[in-house]
Amino acid sequence: MTNTRAWDAYSAQKAERRPTNARGETTWFNWTQYPDHGPGAELLGIDPGGNALDLGCGKGGNLAHVAALGARAVGVDVSLAQLKAAEARWGDTGGLALHRGDAARFLDGTDEDFDAVFSVFGAVWFTDPAVLLPAVRRRLRPGGVFAFSHRPPVEGCYGCQASYINRSEDEDPLIVKRWDYEPDRWLEILHEYGFTRATAQVLPAPPGPRKVGTLLVRAHG
Template sequence: MPRPPLTPAEYWDLYKPYRGEGEQPAPEPGRFEWTQFPGHGPGPELLGRPRTVLELGSGEGVDAVHLARRGAQVTGVDFSAFQIERARRWWTNEPNVTFTQADVCDFLVTEATEYDAIYSMWGAVWFTDPEELLPLVAKRLAPGGVFVFSHAEPGPDAHGPQQMRGKWLEGRQRELTVLRWQYTPGRWGDLLKGSGFTEVDARIVAPPGDEPLGTLLVRAGIT
């Protein structure tokens, strides 16, 4: 009998954390990059110099730690219990950073903290309905705060919620059932402005060399 498709929780717990068998060393948090190409595109300067930061979809925590080492107080939220457990283990001695296991929308609804910056780097923004998420993010930004996110450049015929296809786990036993939301920069601008954001800059960062796929990069503020 065929095995059922992966649920989103199974996907994040089983696929994304995979780095090989056994305990793996913590990655080096020396870089903070919005694109998928090392050394290409802007870095943490898009966030300004925030005192408090929230990362949506923090994964293994390397980007949150990078910002914490720059002096920010950082909270990382991730859907995956596995990812959060590993991030806490790797970065247990790092000051100024905490990791919470939660659905990002649930977290934004239940936590009353305001943040100077909220960001998502190829993370939860890509995998959450923006019409639900964006108004919640706007409510958790302090006046003058910024919201920045990035993910892969959308394909010409892939707008709106798209089901991820393919077999991704080691051994190729299971398939995915995970949606990701892909829109043009213009559409993202409309969605953000409709949720109360101002000064929206949504664009495609062209890839280097002969790489075929660029990066959608969006920055918006709250006045």
């Protein structure tokens, strides 16, 4: 069962996206955990009039940028707190639709097909690939893009891992599951579930004291 309390607690800790990025843009796409770093929405290959699905859309910043590009942007998240924050900031954005629910269940319940499905430190990281990837594959149009990012795995810690979301000092942390794999293993898993032209790489962190890069994976339906 999805721990919705954990993700509501995470929402309270998550900083709001800046009003503008370094280029002065009010919407932008960011695959990594660092501001103004890495590639953008061009990886999705979305044209105006296309449609994209964000699995674990959080507070909706990346989703709003997809909508601003002229696509239909659909987001799903289990956290009501996250979705309320998304609605408060981006609710007037045309072409944006928000849904509360589990990512795999949403995919199984919708009859809409998508040109792109993406997840940035979102549901792909926190859902069993054996459950989620077949559901993504069914709803991704032929040739469509499936892309996701999250932290690289800790060396030697692969597969299902415990992830902790801290609360106040007098409360125990909340625990969720995440799935960590090295790039080559992600490629094998994607091919097992029928995806093609898969690539996986760890983007290095930007210059400075930071040491953790970002795992970026992309494939086609």
